[in-house]
Amino acid sequence: MAVTLPARRAGAMSPRAVARSGGLHPVGVFFLLAGAFLPIMDFFITNVALPSIDTSLHASASELELVIAGYGVAYAALLVLGGRLGDRLGRRHVFLAALVGFVVASGLCGFAPTVGVLIAARIVQGATAALLIPQVLATFHHTLEHDRKARALALYGATSGIAAVVGQLVGGLLVSADIAGASWRPIFLVNVPIGLIVLVVAARIVPHTRSDHPVGIDLPGTVLFAATLTALLVPLTEGHSLGWPWWTWTMIAVAVVLGAITFVIERRAERRGEIPLLPPSLLRLPSMSRGLVMVLAFSIGFGAFMFVFALTIQDGLHADALHGGLAILPMAALFFLGSVFAPRFISRFGRGALSAGAIIQLAGLAALVVVVVRGWPHVSLWDMAPPLALAGGGQSMLFAGLFRSVLADVPTHLGGIGSGVLITLQQSGLALGVAVLGTVYLAQAQHNTAHAFATVEVAQMAIIALLAIGVAALPRFTTPSANTPTADA
Known part of the structure; x- marks a missing residue:
């Protein structure tokens, strides 16, 4: 049973006293979000550092892709398992243990003597991140209710987006600073002191x-699901740089077969009264079935944008x-400001706030494409700043709202799985956005970079337009219940 405290009472007590009573103080919310910020940022921070890593470690194109893909595949494949371990062993224990692992892996990345060691350390980073991240949302789901839960979930969505944008900004700053001649290494080493601070405070x-x-853990479902994701994401990520050899197509075909087998086995397990890794009944909840499709679509467009924008610059x-990182600053600034007000707007206007955010983002992306295509190759960062800011403000509302809606119907005891x-x-x-739309960009950029960027952004705008219409299918933000955040319809 969830232990919750009224907001006024939680605010009047010390953070440690609130934790002892089973509640979560606002300061605790902040440090959980800080713990989630680092792994999300690390998926994107390497984008601007790849040229420096190449120069330092003499990596091949496929090895550079694996620096990103190794982290992403391990991260995606083990997330559901991470949620289930937290439900079973205790979310605080798993969060702290995973944070220790993430800090150690970050140190190994920073001191990696070869690209092989770097790739291995990145895989460990991704695996520990997968164990860490689900504990944040599950703890919110278990300890908060009504408006406090709604704000925390919206802030998590905002944190995810901010971390992605800030990752490229901080990466550019650290690589250009070349601290003590360390080149790209500080982008990983910076996680160590921050992670240790979060560890010490969160433990209290x-x-x-x-x-x-x-x-239970559902070992067959875990292995099959991880194998399916690996078989899909590895060839999609590596295929372009390697010229799409036969094994990439074979792995994609294998991924389809493994996905079908996973579905059949999970459905049979649930019919036997077990709770499989991916419960079909959970996926049929209105908030999950509709919201997850929208989160997937949004993430495809967002991942592709961050990848191709960095390459275009x-x-x-x-x-x-440095300038590659600074170029994204207007989007980061408005994303942050929009995220501050997003929970209030979503609570007041419900699904209409999400549609408005999508329309604003769509306008910003369209203006950015016009600026790039018309001004190429003499496009200044100042020219791109206004449309980037507009896009950042709009997507903050959509991002926060989607995360809030997906978990609305999930029972508290399944919070970790959800x-x-x-x-x-x-x-x-x-990962799919980078793999699919990134491949389209790389193929066209050999002939015309501006048109390649425009092609990818038109695809992203099509996704956002569909989301602007599709949010009407999401469950309403309605009256409070034990498992549902409060908001006006």
Whole structure:
């Protein structure tokens, strides 16, 4: 049973006292979000550092792709398992243990002597991130209710987007600063002191929670699901740089077969009265079935944008890593400001706020394409700043609303599983966006970078337009219940 405290009472007590009573203080919310920020940022922070890693470690194109893909595949494949382990072993324990692993892996990345060691350390980073992230959402789901839960879920969605944008900004700043001649290494080493601070504080102020009805690990489902994602994401990520050899197509075909087998086995397990890794009944909840499709679509477009924008700035306009990171600053600033007000607007206007955010983002992306195509190759960062800011403000509203809606119908005791499924779809969408739309960009950029960028952005705009219409299919943000955040319809 969830232990919750009224907002006024929680605010009047010390964070540690609130944790001892089983509640979560607002300061605890902040540190859980800080713990989630680092792994999400690390998926994107390497985008602007790849040229420096190449120069330092003499990596091949496929090895550079694996620096990103190794992290992404491990992250996506183990997220649902991470949620289930938290439900069973205790979310606080799993969060702290995973954070220790993430800090150690970050240190290994920063001191990696070869690209092989870097790839291995990145896989460990992704695996520990997958165990860490679901505990954040599940703890919110278990300890908060009504408006406090709604705000925390919206802030998590905002944190995800901000971390992605800030990742490229911080990566550019650290690589260009070349601290002590370390080149790209500080982009990983910066996680160590921040992670240790979060670890020490979270150990004192995050409550111990677990599911009242913990379930087994579902080893067959875990192995099959991880194999399916690996068989799909590895060839999609590596295919272009390797010229699409036969094994990439074979792995994609295998992924389809494994996906079908996974579905059949999970459905049979649930019919036997078990709770499989991906419960079909959970996926049939209105908030999950509709919201997850939208999160996946949004993430495909967002992941593709972050990838192709970085390449357009650095390879197309020949900007250095510092300017490549600074170019995204207007989007980051408005995303942050929009995220501050998003929970209030969503609570007041419900699904209409999400549609408005999608329309604003669509206008910003359209203006950005016009600026790039008309001004190419003499496009200044100042020219792109206004449309980037507009897009950032709009997508903050859509991002926060989608995360809030997906978990609305999920029972509290399945919070870890639901959180894991949600973030898995988000992470898979980011990877698919880079793999599919990124491949389209790389193929066209050889002839015309501006048109390649425009092609990808038209695809993203089509996704956003569909989302602007599709939010009407989401469940209404209605009256409060034990498992549903409060908001006006």
